[in-house]
Structure formats: structure tokens, C-alpha cells
Amino acid sequence: MTTTDAAPAPETDDAQQVHAAGGRGEWWRSAVIYQVYPRSFADGDGDGMGDLPGITARLPHLVELGVDALWLSPFYTSPQLDAGYDVADYRDVDPRFGVLADADALLARAHELGLRVVVDLVPNHTSWEHAWFRAALAAAPGSPERARYLFRDGRGEHGELPPTSWRAVFGGPAWERVTEPDGTPGQWYLHLFDVSQPDLDWTNPEVVEEFRDVLRFWLDRGVDGFRVDVAHGLVKADGLPEWDAETEMITGTLAGQHGESRTPPPMWDQEGVHEVYRAWRAVLEEYDGDRMLVAEAWVDPVERLARYVRPDEMHQAFNFGYLVSPLEAAALKAQVEETSRAMAAVGAPPTWVLSNHDVVRHTTRFGLSAAGGNPDGLAADDDQPDPAVGLQRARAATLLMLALPGSAYVYQGEELGLPDAVVPDDARQDPTWERSRHQVNGRDGCRVPVPWEAGSPSYGFGPTDASWLPQPAVYGELALDRQRDVPGSTFEMYRAALRLRRDLALGSSPDLGWTELDGAAPVAGGVLAFRTSGALVVANLGEAPVRLPDGAEVLLVSGELEHEGESRLLPPMTTAWLRGPADPS
Numbered sequence: 001m002t003t004t005d006a007a008p009a010p011e012t013d014d015a016q017q018v019h020a021a022g023g024r025g026e027w028w029r030s031a032v033i034y035q036v037y038p039r040s041f042a043d044g045d046g047d048g049m050g051d052l053p054g055i056t057a058r059l060p061h062l063v064e065l066g067v068d069a070l071w072l073s074p075f076y077t078s079p080q081l082d083a084g085y086d087v088a089d090y091r092d093v094d095p096r097f098g099v100l101a102d103a104d105a106l107l108a109r110a111h112e113l114g115l116r117v118v119v120d121l122v123p124n125h126t127s128w129e130h131a132w133f134r135a136a137l138a139a140a141p142g143s144p145e146r147a148r149y150l151f152r153d154g155r156g157e158h159g160e161l162p163p164t165s166w167r168a169v170f171g172g173p174a175w176e177r178v179t180e181p182d183g184t185p186g187q188w189y190l191h192l193f194d195v196s197q198p199d200l201d202w203t204n205p206e207v208v209e210e211f212r213d214v215l216r217f218w219l220d221r222g223v224d225g226f227r228v229d230v231a232h233g234l235v236k237a238d239g240l241p242e243w244d245a246e247t248e249m250i251t252g253t254l255a256g257q258h259g260e261s262r263t264p265p266p267m268w269d270q271e272g273v274h275e276v277y278r279a280w281r282a283v284l285e286e287y288d289g290d291r292m293l294v295a296e297a298w299v300d301p302v303e304r305l306a307r308y309v310r311p312d313e314m315h316q317a318f319n320f321g322y323l324v325s326p327l328e329a330a331a332l333k334a335q336v337e338e339t340s341r342a343m344a345a346v347g348a349p350p351t352w353v354l355s356n357h358d359v360v361r362h363t364t365r366f367g368l369s370a371a372g373g374n375p376d377g378l379a380a381d382d383d384q385p386d387p388a389v390g391l392q393r394a395r396a397a398t399l400l401m402l403a404l405p406g407s408a409y410v411y412q413g414e415e416l417g418l419p420d421a422v423v424p425d426d427a428r429q430d431p432t433w434e435r436s437r438h439q440v441n442g443r444d445g446c447r448v449p450v451p452w453e454a455g456s457p458s459y460g461f462g463p464t465d466a467s468w469l470p471q472p473a474v475y476g477e478l479a480l481d482r483q484r485d486v487p488g489s490t491f492e493m494y495r496a497a498l499r500l501r502r503d504l505a506l507g508s509s510p511d512l513g514w515t516e517l518d519g520a521a522p523v524a525g526g527v528l529a530f531r532t533s534g535a536l537v538v539a540n541l542g543e544a545p546v547r548l549p550d551g552a553e554v555l556l557v558s559g560e561l562e563h564e565g566e567s568r569l570l571p572p573m574t575t576a577w578l579r580g581p582a583d584p585s
């Protein structure tokens with residue numbers, strides 16, 4: 001694929017531009033935020049596990065790419081039973097990733113380069129190695145130590161049955177029985193995820209105070225914001241009512257339930273979570289007014305999601321409805337309209353995302369015969385995606401996403417067009433694999449270390465061949481050094497897109513107007529066309545080529561244009577950014 005019809009993007013000084021954008025305040029309204037998964041981005045010490053010094057050394061890549069900020073998945077002290085989403089100490093760095101001074105150095109270097117830094121906060125549960133949980137196990141039922149978690153007596157004559165039938169998201173029961181300090185079988189504790197991740201009791205003021213303090217700890221060190229893990233789960237319905245269905249992360253229509261009046265399951269989207277976020281917003285306001293909170297809340301419909309970003313709560317919420325949407329014009333148009341409307345109603349920016357560390361990478365998702373949704377990670381004997389189709393669709397989807405007003409999230413490696421890796425069963429690390437008794441493959445495929453240089457050990461991930469998940473050979477072909485300065489490479493497409501997005505202020509366009517091409521309605525024939533204040537965007541998600549308006553300048557295209565006489569045709573599964581005679585800019 002090439003961008004032969006693309007005009008060369010104007011040259012800018014990347015670092016300066018980012019810095020300038022950062023200085024305007026409310027930077028998050030239009031920011032492109034790059035997710036770094038510390039285990040897999042760059043390994044400084046060669047042990048096969050990424051680390052903070054490795055990330056710091058690779059920060060210039062993010063400047064070259066042209067993003068505004070990075071979000072770091074957890075790097076805190078942790079037994080790593082859920083890849084760091086099981087935190088044992090919220091105020092320290094896990095030795096695998098470095099020491100606290102390495103976090104400070106990363107922050108300082110990022111800021112020097114004009115990049116904002118958002119860190120992950122995991123408030124729904126701690127690790128079972130957290131000092132609080134150890135103290136809870138050592139203390140008696142009914143003690144203040146136990147009251148920080150959700151300990152309950154079991155049902156049955158001897159308390160041998162779990163307090164409810166709740167299931168864990170990773171499979172198996174959501175309750176685990178403990179052995180009391182005197183050696184007798186005892187109470188049960190709730191864990192919505194892995195057994196090593198006990199849920200905190202957010203009705204306990206001590207828990208509330210502790211997390212306000214953790215926020216301040218990182219704000220004082222200079223972080224620009226927090227990505228809030230499982231933001232819809234902190235508060236459970238009063239009395240922990242019975243619920244015997246599967247526990248999915250997702251509520252509402254995303255999980256196949258319909259209608260706004262549906263009752264959320266007792267573990268998700270309870271009213272009490274909003275009080276927590278109002279208190280956190282107040283903490284952020286104690287600072288310089290430029291820090292942000294983004295919610296990982298798998299709630300639906302989008303009006304429920306908008307409640308997390310009301311003016312006195314968080315600033316942004318991930319748009320998982322967009323992520324799981326099929327790559328179809330009508331579905332995406334509805335997503336864009338509904339999200340924009342719901343977010344505008346509360347004064348928050350819409351966000352857009354296609355990939356992260358929990359889902360199959362979009363290059364692979366869109367190459368599967370049943371594209372869309374949130375499929376399980378691939379196994380070797382599953383139907384395999386068509387890599388060329390997947391990449392073409394992924395590029396079209398990316399240019400559509402990056403043209404939308406609002407903030408966008410990019411997951412490490414998607415700028416290289418990386419597909420999900422098929423991880424051999426005996427190398428799988430996601431706890432869901434074991435907890436589901438090998439029924440769910442899990443999320444390892446999107447977490448495989450990033451390839452930087454094709455000819456180096458571990459493709460440049462680190463100085464040795466070690467890699468905590470095996471890298472497939474195709475990662476060598478897609479390594480950064482194979483794509484840099486190669487016209488039409490996925491890396492150069494992302495770079496050009498991010499530069500144009502900034503130059504044309506696409507992320508802060510005040511409106512988005514659907515438009516007709518050749519007199520056809522916006523979604524006719526699967527074509528989505530819209531104007532923002534910066535560009536005319538045409539995404540051909542249909543099956544036939546579409547004629548581009550004569551005289552319009554092609555700024556960027558995700559594939560290769562075709563020609564018919566004087567006319568330029570946009571092939572199926574291709575997106576173009578244009579500036580036309582009729583374009584207001």
C-alpha cells in the first residue's frame with residue numbers, strides 16, 4: 001500500500017508543537033494518548049520483561065510519532081498475577097520495572113519532550129500481597145482490617161457455601177474461602193477478577209481516604225492524569241444481592257441486554273461510584289487544573305457512560321461501544337452521533353479507541369471472517385484472520401478514528417500494524433486461561449513485546465533474546481526500522497495522520513457535518529463522508545469504489561487510489577482525508 005496520491009505533510013518541529021499544544025490547558029479534550037504496556041514496550045536490562053528505563057529511552061519514538069501523551073499501564077509493586085493490575089503497593093515501583101527514581105526520571109524526560117503522562121490507578125481491588133490484605137487475613141472476622149475488603153460468612157450449616165453465586169470475570173466463583181488464623185475454615189472474600197485480587201469495600205471511609213492520598217502521591221510527582229481501572233465496579237449494590245449469571249465486564253446492550261431501564265448487575269455501574277469520582281475531581285482541582293481522569297467503564301448505553309464525565313466527575317471515558325462496533329458505515333455513524341451527543345450534553349469530549357491491552361488488536365479483529373465485537377484471543381487451531389484484509393481495514397479504521405473531533409487512544413504497536421500473536425498454550429500468562437480451565441484463551445496475543453529493529457535480538461525489544469511472551473516472525477517484518485521512511489508504511493501513515501491532525505486541529509473541530517458524495521446520503525453504499533473544520537473525510541467501508549470530488553486535494557489516504565479517466569476512485573476499505581474547493585478551511 002502506498003500513499004502516492006498524498007501531498008507531503010508540512011514539516012513541523014514535533015517536540016515544540018506538542019509542547020505548544022500542551023500549554024493551552026484542557027489538553028485532554030483533543031489529545032492523542034498512546035498506551036504503553038510496560039511489560040512489552042522496551043526492556044532496558046535484558047531480562048525479557050519491559051521496564052521504566054526501557055520506556056524512557058524510547059520516548060523519542062512517541063515524539064517522532066506525534067502523540068500528545070502516554071498512558072502507562074501499572075508498573076507498581078505487584079506479584080504480577082494479572083500483569084500488574086494486582087497492586088501490592090500503590091506508592092512504589094515493582095523491581096521488575098525499576099525503582100521509584102526511574103518513574104521520576106520517566107516523568108521528567110517525558111515532560112522535557114513535551115509529552116504528558118497518565119498513569120493507571122487500580123482502585124477496585126488490591127493484590128492479595130497488599131499489606132492491608134495480609135493484615136485482614138491475620139485479623140478476626142468483624143475486625144477493622146477485614147472491613148477494608150468484602151469479607152462475608154458463607155451460607156450452609158458450616159459456612160461452606162459461598163455467600164452468593166457471583167462469578168468472577170476471569171472465570172470460576174467470585175468468592176474464596178479463607179483459613180482463619182486458628183486454622184479453621186473461615187469467611188469468604190469477594191474477588192470480581194482473579195483470586196489474587198480481593199475487592200475493596202468502597203463504603204469504608206478508610207479506603208476512600210487512602211486512594212485520595214495515592215492520587216496526591218502521584219500528582220505531587222508530576223503525573224498529568226489517571227486512567228481509572230474498572231471504574232464501574234468499585235461500589236456494589238447494598239447487601240450484595242444474588243446474581244447467578246456470568247459476570248462480564250460489560251453491562252447493558254454491549255452484553256446483549258437491551259433497553260435503558262435494565263437493572264445493572266449488582267457489581268457494576270452502581271450510583272455510589274459517582275461520589276468517589278466527585279471526591280477525586282476535587283483532589284485534582286487542588287492542583288493546577290490541568291490534570292485529568294479517564295474512566296475504564298464498560299457501561300452501556302452511552303448515556304450511562306456520560307454520567308462518569310459530568311462536570312464534577314472524570315474528564316473522559318473510553319468509548320468501548322466504538323471499539324466493538326463492526327466496521328460498517330451505518331453502525332459507526334450511529335456510534336459517532338450517539339457518543340458526540342451524549343458527551344456534549346455533559347460538556348465532555350468524546351473519545352475514540354480501537355485497541356488496548358485487553359482486546360484482540362484491530363488489525364486481527366478486522367481480518368477475521370466475523371469482524372467486530374470483542375472476540376477471545378486466537379489459538380493455533382482457530383480460524384485465522386486474513387492478514388492483508390485485516391491490515392487494510394485497520395488502516396481505514398484508523399484514519400477514520402484519527403479524523404474525529406475529540407480525544408483518541410492508540411495502543412503500542414498499532415502504529416506498526418501489528419496483528420495479535422498466536423501465543424502457544426504453554427506460554428499463556430493471562431489468569432483467565434487457567435481460571436476458565438482453558439476455555440478462554442485470554443489477552444496475551446495483544447501483549448507480545450514490540451519489535452523495534454528487525455535484525456536485533458528480540459527485534460530490539462531488549463538487549464537479549466529474552467521475551468516474556470514469544471514474538472512471532474511477522475513482528476520482525478513489521479519492526480519499526482523496516483517501516484521508518486518507507487512511503488506508505490503503516491508507521492508513516494500514522495505519523496502523517498498525527499501531523500495533519502495537529503496542523504489542521506482535527507481533534508478540536510467544533511462540529512462534524514455528514515456530507516453527501518455524488519448526491520448520495522452519507523452511508524449510501526457503505527460510504528461515510530463528513531466535514532470537520534479541518535478536512536473532508538471519506539471512509540469507503542462498502543464494496544464498490546467511490547468517486548472522490550473533482551478538485552479536492554488528497555491529504556492522506558489509507559490505501560492506494562484508483563483512477564478512471566480524470567476521476568480518482570477510493571477503493572473499498574479505504575479512507576481518505578481531503579481538502580476540497582468546497583471545504584471551508
Ligand code: GLC
Binds near residue numbers: 085122193358
Ligand atoms: C481492567 C484492566 C485489565 C485487568 C482488569 C482487572 O479491565 O484493563 O487488564 O485485568 O481491569 O484489574
